[in-house]
Amino acid sequence: MNLLTDSFEFGLHTQIHFGVDRIQELPSIIKKYNYQKILVCTDKGIVDSGTLDRLESVLKSGEVNYELFTEVEPDPTLRVVKKVEELFIMKNCDALIGLGGGSSIDTAKGVSVAVANPGDLSLFEGKNQIPNRGPDIIAIPTTAGTGSEVTHATVLKDEKRKYKMGIVSEHLHPKVAILDPRLLTTLPKGSSAITGMDALSHAIESYTSNQAQPITEALGLHAIELIGKWLRPFVADRSNLEAASNMMLASTIAGIAFIWGRIAAVHALSHPLGGRYKIAHGLANSIMLPVVMKYNLSSDFEKFKNIAALLGENVHDLSLRSAAEKSVKAVEELISDLEIPTTLKDINIELSEEEIQVVAQEAFDSGMTNANPKKVSVKDLVSIINSIK
Ligand SMILES: [Fe+2]
Numbered sequence: 001m002n003l004l005t006d007s008f009e010f011g012l013h014t015q016i017h018f019g020v021d022r023i024q025e026l027p028s029i030i031k032k033y034n035y036q037k038i039l040v041c042t043d044k045g046i047v048d049s050g051t052l053d054r055l056e057s058v059l060k061s062g063e064v065n066y067e068l069f070t071e072v073e074p075d076p077t078l079r080v081v082k083k084v085e086e087l088f089i090m091k092n093c094d095a096l097i098g099l100g101g102g103s104s105i106d107t108a109k110g111v112s113v114a115v116a117n118p119g120d121l122s123l124f125e126g127k128n129q130i131p132n133r134g135p136d137i138i139a140i141p142t143t144a145g146t147g148s149e150v151t152h153a154t155v156l157k158d159e160k161r162k163y164k165m166g167i168v169s170e171h172l173h174p175k176v177a178i179l180d181p182r183l184l185t186t187l188p189k190g191s192s193a194i195t196g197m198d199a200l201s202h203a204i205e206s207y208t209s210n211q212a213q214p215i216t217e218a219l220g221l222h223a224i225e226l227i228g229k230w231l232r233p234f235v236a237d238r239s240n241l242e243a244a245s246n247m248m249l250a251s252t253i254a255g256i257a258f259i260w261g262r263i264a265a266v267h268a269l270s271h272p273l274g275g276r277y278k279i280a281h282g283l284a285n286s287i288m289l290p291v292v293m294k295y296n297l298s299s300d301f302e303k304f305k306n307i308a309a310l311l312g313e314n315v316h317d318l319s320l321r322s323a324a325e326k327s328v329k330a331v332e333e334l335i336s337d338l339e340i341p342t343t344l345k346d347i348n349i350e351l352s353e354e355e356i357q358v359v360a361q362e363a364f365d366s367g368m369t370n371a372n373p374k375k376v377s378v379k380d381l382v383s384i385i386n387s388i389k
Contacts, residue, residue, distance in 0.1 A: 008213035013173035027062020035095040043072040049186040081110035102146030109154035139174035144247035145195025147255020149177035164275035181245040193338040194282030196231040201285040202254035206261030216261030226250035228311040262371035268363040299373035
């Protein structure tokens with residue numbers, strides 16, 4: 001970006017409360033905003049891990065009125081959002097808590113839109129299509145990956161269309177995000193690995209995107225460095241509170257980076273793969289990230305060299321191109337160390353040529369590829385998918 005000729009915008013609309021055990025402050029936050037009755041959206045994994053018990057004891061000790069919805073699904077659907085919306089209205093709630101991974105927080109965002117805007121949610125697909133701001137959301141993430149606690153987007157699955165629909169609006173920023181690293185310590189190993197790769201995808205995609213600007217670049221670089229240093233120890237031992245704290249920070253920083261810096265071809269492809277073949281978001285991103293990086297390398301060798309260095313590669317005495325190539329090697333080694341599958345075959349998914357064409361077209365039509373640093377056509381997307389078969 002040329003600062004003499006280009007301009008940019010940046011803002012953050014979510015109040016972040018970061019720190020071990022800061023979930024205890026929830027009642028005082030609820031009092032501050034004068035919420036009368038909160039609906040907590042969460043999932044069975046959070047119930048089974050004991051995290052919901054912890055939240056409920058905090059709410060009860062603070063004499064907070066609340067209702068529970070504990071059936072959020074991975075890749076939340078419009079059908080589930082409808083159910084929660086009905087509960088929200090029936091119980092006279094006035095604010096939402098999304099407790100969990102991106103699915104719980106995205107569900108809360110969907111409910112907030114639905115409550116304040118009549119009509120099917122598909123009417124609001126795309127950017128800034130929501131007329132009215134809905135009830136406030138307090139996001140309490142229990143994974144370090146999606147960044148949904150600070151972003152202005154929700155991704156919801158339309159089962160009829162087998163399609164993951166994105167709604168992007170400034171009305172969707174959570175009012176508050178409580179980042180309590182202790183909540184990460186019950187995360188299963190596999191989830192910690194793939195959600196961490198989601199965060200790394202946000203950091204790398206926003207840093208290299210053609211929408212990157214000085215503030216998002218700074219945030220993206222710091223997130224890459226933190227993830228390079230802390231994702232392995234965090235996955236190895238989720239009770240390592242120092243690793244959990246750094247991953248939680250990295251995930252939120254990467255989320256802030258991509259609000260403005262955007263995400264690109266990795267996410268463009270992972271959404272249809274998730275929508276059509278139920279591949280978890282972080283896993284799809286992890287599979288796509290190295291091949292998309294390879295495709296994008298020539299757009300800016302300098303940036304990819306920086307990524308390589310931050311991920312611990314020795315880039316001294318190398319040509320710029322060789323140093324940039326090391327970024328792909330570093331990501332591949334990280335994925336290998338985390339024992340994450342690297343091809344569709346590894347997860348027993350086989351796509352026909354026709355299906356590959358559909359995924360590529362859907363990825364292209366999503367508009368996310370517009371932010372890719374190297375121009376990308378449907379044909380390019382087909383060959384990227386072919387390389388991860
Ligand atoms: Fe993501």
